[in-house]
Amino acid sequence: MRIGELSALTETPTRLLRYYEEQELIVPGRSPNGYRDYDDYVVDRVIQIRGLLDVGLPTRIIKQILPCLDTPRAIHMPFVDADMIATLEHERDRMSRKIDCLTKNRDAIDEYLGIAHRSGPPT
Numbered sequence: 001m002r003i004g005e006l007s008a009l010t011e012t013p014t015r016l017l018r019y020y021e022e023q024e025l026i027v028p029g030r031s032p033n034g035y036r037d038y039d040d041y042v043v044d045r046v047i048q049i050r051g052l053l054d055v056g057l058p059t060r061i062i063k064q065i066l067p068c069l070d071t072p073r074a075i076h077m078p079f080v081d082a083d084m085i086a087t088l089e090h091e092r093d094r095m096s097r098k099i100d101c102l103t104k105n106r107d108a109i110d111e112y113l114g115i116a117h118r119s120g121p122p123t
Contacts, residue, residue, distance in 0.1 A: 026049070055098060
């Protein structure tokens with residue numbers, strides 16, 4: 001698929017997709033006319049990248065952990081050091097706190113909606 005289609009399917013600006021390519025987070029093929037040609041799996045990859053960026057992970061870490069998100073898992077750890085492990089543990093703990101907060105907020109909204117539905121529309 002071409003970059004415009006990938007952009008539409010992932011709701012990601014083409015400029016950002018080019019940035020992901022520069023950071024080696026996604027790798028397009030090239031058609032004979034030089035246009036970028038993305039495989040279908042890149043849709044899921046871009047969604048994963050955006051999710052990881054949304055929780056605050058920098059692209060340098062995302063690049064290292066992306067292979068761990070593939071199926072089957074392919075873990076490549078050529079540059080793992082104590083700082084990287086500490087960073088990943090910190091980010092994982094931060095994500096867990098964010099998940100807990102989001103879960104509480106979702107549950108509060110569910111409760112509010114349940115009460116609102118039982119009460120019926122305002123008269």
